[in-house]
């Protein structure tokens with residue numbers, strides 16, 4: 001987590017650093033800091049709190065003149081959020097400044113060694129050891145000192161480094177944390193993510209693991225950790241700058257919910273050609289698709305929830321056994337990956353530490369790994385055997401909406417393709433499914449148009465204490481996501497339950513006025529879930545039902561009913577999740593929460 005930026009060029013660095021950090025605040029927002037070389041020495045300003053505290057403190061950067069600098073926005077791991085623990089960190093003479101995203105795992109050992117040599121520490125962070133260790137190794141050759149540090153530290157890092165003795169050079173290093181370098185006519189930049197540099201350039205280098213970038217105003221060189229020079233190609237970024245801005249919406253989350261029809265259509269349409277599903281990106285022959293004996297889906301959070309949905313669909317349509325696991329469990333449970341297992345890693349950011357570790361482990365165990373990823377060129381995308389990109393565009397709100405929706409579509413396409421090749425659906429059935437798929441964007445649009453009704457209902461329940469989401473089959477998978485959305489942005493306790501499980505314990509929590517959100521989109525399970533709804537109503541619950549258009553009898557069992565347009569039973573998640581996202585959003589607003597940046601969270605979880 002955390003975001004780093006850096007600039008060297010002909011313009012004043014501080015305002016560019018602050019602007020870049022504002023695009024990276026989604027990565028963490030406990031504190032922020034910048035360091036700028038002013039022609040004589042490195043000056044620094046850092047503060048606990050949101051970036052605006054730092055902007056005010058530095059008068060939008062004016063108090064730190066200079067044309068080379070680095071900056072940081074923090075999501076605390078080692079050391080509480082505080083001024084002292086904020087980055088940049090320095091050596092004692094303040095001649096070396098460091099910003100860091102990642103974790104130095106052996107920092108205690110290194111700290112002890114440095115302390116024994118007389119080094120004194122000013123913070124509780126793991127990062128500070130890097131600044132002192134650079135000082136320890138620096139004998140006039142910055143590249144040499146950096147490579148020595150890289151050989152000594154363990155863990156993950158993207159580092160931006162300034163040496164007062166090298167005022168025309170910015171250094172950046174990467175291992176297991178994202179880092180890009182942007183090249184522009186007026187100067188060059190480093191950043192944790194592309195949106196931070198888009199205002200200045202579209203020409204970007206993706207720095208790989210254990211690579212070093214040595215950047216000057218009109219020159220840049222790349223090295224490996226043995227100081228050997230590398231040749232790298234830049235990539236042209238095609239996104240719009242506006243795609244990473246709010247575009248008139250009050251919050252990124254609201255904007256991104258409204259971008260779902262486009263995210264779905266963009267993920268879908270390039271893969272539909274002349275009535276057929278074309279997934280060349282899978283990089284698999286039909287024989288290889290037929291040979292799949294099992295699918296293992298691994299992901300975190302909402303991406304895991306799309307995996308739970310995908311299990312029902314892949315098993316239902318393609319008749320392949322599917323196991324789903326959260327990455328932080330999978331990687332430590334010594335899993336069995338037999339021959340013929342396809343491992344799918346799902347990730348919006350493509351940088352989630354546990355998912356990346358799971359990918360590496362699966363590859364080491366000999367499995368083929370397919371990644372379903374939103375960020376082009378991200379670590380997971382680069383390391384997987386094949387990638388099915390979701391084309392949701394940059395997602396800024398911490399709570400995912402459009403990337404989740406695009407992930408669902410990628411799985412529908414995959415399940416349908418595998419079903420076609422393995423002969424578990426007929427071509428006629430496939431054609432009907434494709435027609436249903438094509439309608440999803442406009443159906444989502446319709447549901448978004450109904451947002452005021454949901455807002456009204458949400459306004460009545462802003463004070464709810466506990467909310468239960470229930471459903472069976474795919475409706476259970478939808479419940480998982482509805483519950484996470486609500487709790488993460490409104491801080492209301494909520495739980496998702498397989499509806500049939502309630503009476504095995506949890507129903508004892510239902511009392512007068514407890515809110516229950518019931519999902520009933522699976523017609524063959526409808527009556528079963530209705531019984532569960534009746535059970536909770538009898539015990540005093542207030543029920544909000546989400547069901548298929550036409551199920552009007554639900555109104556007598558619920559206090560409030562939301563209908564979703566008719567679609568295939570496998571695709572209902574794409575529609576039913578929309579009112580749940582809106583519900584969470586309006587509850588969060590009603591409670592005065594910070595919708596886009598909920599407390600304690602960060603968009604990209606690059607630590608385990």
Ligand code: F6R
Pocket residue numbers: 300301302303304346347348349350351352355398399400484485488603604605
């Ligand atoms: C919740 C949310 C998270 C992410 C999870 C995985 O709204 O966004 O639960 O889904 O942290 O992140 P990615 O998809 O980037 O691997």
